[in-house]
Amino acid sequence: MKRLALVLLCVSAHARAQTAEPEPEPEVQVTGEQTSRSNRDATAASTVITGEPLREPGIDAARLLARVPGVQTTRSGSSADLTTLSLRGSSAAQVPVYLAGIRVQDEVTGVADLSRFPLWMLERIEIYRGTSPEFVSRFGLAGAVLLEPRMPRHNEARAGVELGSWNSQSGWGGATVANAPASRGVQAATSASYRLSHSDNDFTYRDDAGTAFSAADDGVALRQNADFVAQDFWSLSRFVVPTSQGPVRANVVLNGFAREQGVTGLSQTPAQRARMATTRELAGLDVRLPCQGGDGRCSLQLATRGVSQQQVTRDPWNELGLGTDFLALGSERLETRASLRLRPRDALLWGLDVAFENGGLDLNQPQLARTRAQERIVSGTGLVQLEHGDFQTLALVRGSCLDVRGSEFERATSVDSCFFEGRWGGKWAVGGGFTLRSNAQRAVRPATLGERYGVSAGTRGNADLLPEQGWSFDTGVNYVKDLGPLLRLDAELFGFARFAEQLIAYQRAALGYVRPYNVAESRTLGVEFAANVVLLSHLRLGGQLTALDPRDTSAGRTTINDLIPLLSRLTVGGEIEVFTESRPGLWSRAGLTWLLRYRGGRVADPAGLIVVPGQLVSDLTCAFQFWENRLALRARLENLFDTSQFDTVGYPLPGRSFYSSLELIY
Numbered sequence: 001m002k003r004l005a006l007v008l009l010c011v012s013a014h015a016r017a018q019t020a021e022p023e024p025e026p027e028v029q030v031t032g033e034q035t036s037r038s039n040r041d042a043t044a045a046s047t048v049i050t051g052e053p054l055r056e057p058g059i060d061a062a063r064l065l066a067r068v069p070g071v072q073t074t075r076s077g078s079s080a081d082l083t084t085l086s087l088r089g090s091s092a093a094q095v096p097v098y099l100a101g102i103r104v105q106d107e108v109t110g111v112a113d114l115s116r117f118p119l120w121m122l123e124r125i126e127i128y129r130g131t132s133p134e135f136v137s138r139f140g141l142a143g144a145v146l147l148e149p150r151m152p153r154h155n156e157a158r159a160g161v162e163l164g165s166w167n168s169q170s171g172w173g174g175a176t177v178a179n180a181p182a183s184r185g186v187q188a189a190t191s192a193s194y195r196l197s198h199s200d201n202d203f204t205y206r207d208d209a210g211t212a213f214s215a216a217d218d219g220v221a222l223r224q225n226a227d228f229v230a231q232d233f234w235s236l237s238r239f240v241v242p243t244s245q246g247p248v249r250a251n252v253v254l255n256g257f258a259r260e261q262g263v264t265g266l267s268q269t270p271a272q273r274a275r276m277a278t279t280r281e282l283a284g285l286d287v288r289l290p291c292q293g294g295d296g297r298c299s300l301q302l303a304t305r306g307v308s309q310q311q312v313t314r315d316p317w318n319e320l321g322l323g324t325d326f327l328a329l330g331s332e333r334l335e336t337r338a339s340l341r342l343r344p345r346d347a348l349l350w351g352l353d354v355a356f357e358n359g360g361l362d363l364n365q366p367q368l369a370r371t372r373a374q375e376r377i378v379s380g381t382g383l384v385q386l387e388h389g390d391f392q393t394l395a396l397v398r399g400s401c402l403d404v405r406g407s408e409f410e411r412a413t414s415v416d417s418c419f420f421e422g423r424w425g426g427k428w429a430v431g432g433g434f435t436l437r438s439n440a441q442r443a444v445r446p447a448t449l450g451e452r453y454g455v456s457a458g459t460r461g462n463a464d465l466l467p468e469q470g471w472s473f474d475t476g477v478n479y480v481k482d483l484g485p486l487l488r489l490d491a492e493l494f495g496f497a498r499f500a501e502q503l504i505a506y507q508r509a510a511l512g513y514v515r516p517y518n519v520a521e522s523r524t525l526g527v528e529f530a531a532n533v534v535l536l537s538h539l540r541l542g543g544q545l546t547a548l549d550p551r552d553t554s555a556g557r558t559t560i561n562d563l564i565p566l567l568s569r570l571t572v573g574g575e576i577e578v579f580t581e582s583r584p585g586l587w588s589r590a591g592l593t594w595l596l597r598y599r600g601g602r603v604a605d606p607a608g609l610i611v612v613p614g615q616l617v618s619d620l621t622c623a624f625q626f627w628e629n630r631l632a633l634r635a636r637l638e639n640l641f642d643t644s645q646f647d648t649v650g651y652p653l654p655g656r657s658f659y660s661s662l663e664l665i666y
Helices: 002-014 061-065 449-453
Strands: 045-050 071-075 083-087 097-099 122-129 143-149 156-164 168-178 187-199 204-207 219-222 228-241 248-262 275-290 298-314 326-345 348-364 371-388 391-408 411-431 434-445 468-484 487-508 514-535 539-552 570-581 587-599 615-626 631-638 657-665
Touching: 045 487, 061 071, 061 083, 061 122, 083 143, 348 449, 371 449, 391 449
Parallel strands: 097 143
Antiparallel strands: 045 122, 071 083, 122 143, 156 168, 156 657, 168 187, 187 228, 204 219, 228 248, 248 275, 275 298, 298 326, 326 348, 348 371, 371 391, 391 411, 411 434, 434 468, 468 487, 487 514, 514 539, 539 570, 570 587, 587 615, 615 631, 631 657
């Protein structure tokens, strides 16, 4: 991974860059830049978050994504603690998350920790619900999430500071250098940005002393050993070279992230000395080449992307129950992809992709033998897209072959297997502002290296695990129309179903450790609704509702309860924004937004005996922008009514919090 980063640094000195996926056209935005649908995959149920929501002070990915229909997040504390995401009732491992086009799931549990992705450098977040776009490296059983950084476009300098509750402090700065556009010359732009963040996270919470049904011994406790210091560095470059065949576009992305933090443990048994250090190095080089006479009917895209992640946990007092006082996890992944697109006719597009992925896991515990594993995947994808009038359809099939080699406690094993995935999507603009969309997808999730080879003495691996697989279906209608000069409505309604099998579960072995195996099956049905109404060019009303019926349909289930744990069957959200926009002058825009979100109760264990009650949380945000958005003052009051929250059982969440920020762009 270090060699890859050095190569890309050298390349970036000569070529400043673009993306291997189709560069997104400007999305149709509602006033206030809140949400829209992605046009990179017009047939999918999708949501795009861009603009002001990404700039809100103190906001983290969990709070922001929870506003999207179909999304539920699971948190284990503050914004620096483990946070995972579920789409349409899925597990977190079934939703691949991509940062700058690079899949960032870890190889231990297969989940992406959202707390490791600060939003300050993101230009947009794309959430694909139910199906995955064709240009990602791995399909998700329930969709995919794409985090896209802000690419450099013109000369500017940017700096900002943020202050908030629990002694939270952040500062960031960066600059972009771009040459003047020329009709026949090379165009280049590059940026470098850095952010430093810190928080004590010593908020108070209600401690029930382990007796949830008795308030007699309840008290107020102070969360300890929850501080963190995080650093985030980005280098982004674009390069466009005109040729006789058309422009050659390239993109170079470099990211480094590091965080050192305390690990608090459960609220009833807090950890005082446990610490964790997390690092991530990410690099990507993407090039798009024209072909066939430069008429735009043929293009070749080449991409090489890599990510290396490390996590070191030190627990000198054995407070976390790891069975060791030192645990080092390291994983790395290198992806190479070639994509050919041919358009023999205006209405017909053919595509062929070939990809190679190489991943590794290294688990080091001084008391045990070292665990190492390697995974290689080769895949090929065929794509056809047809447009006829107001109808568009997409069909693709992907075949992948997997080769895994590794050892657990000095026992070497290997696995070779192949599997197929596919997807169909359709879009029909029926007129009158109505658009119908429908999708069907078969997706496969191979077991992670951690599931195959174990992560500790108490959690062993199973090299014979079969991939999880499932079918997803959805059908929906969108309605977008200006109902007059002062009224605009954007609404959507989707129904969906997913059937998954060979899901990975854990069972206790005779020797006292747990081991994964294929047994579980699930069926999830649901409905999603979202709407945005803009009135009088100064008032926006938004809302979303998701109703789920997630059921465990495993044949060997031994409990009466069949609801899948930690999933709410009903989530409702609403927001009201009052805003005003001005012509160029002293101030550009001012807005005040009130957000309300209700998450229904959910069972916390397979037997259904522990129930996390429903929660109603409200936030208040205001923003003022001056001098053509060059100066921005923002403030946010989180958890306005100081609602007591326990998202994951035993892990308290912050109460009422206040954050403010100042950003200057020159």
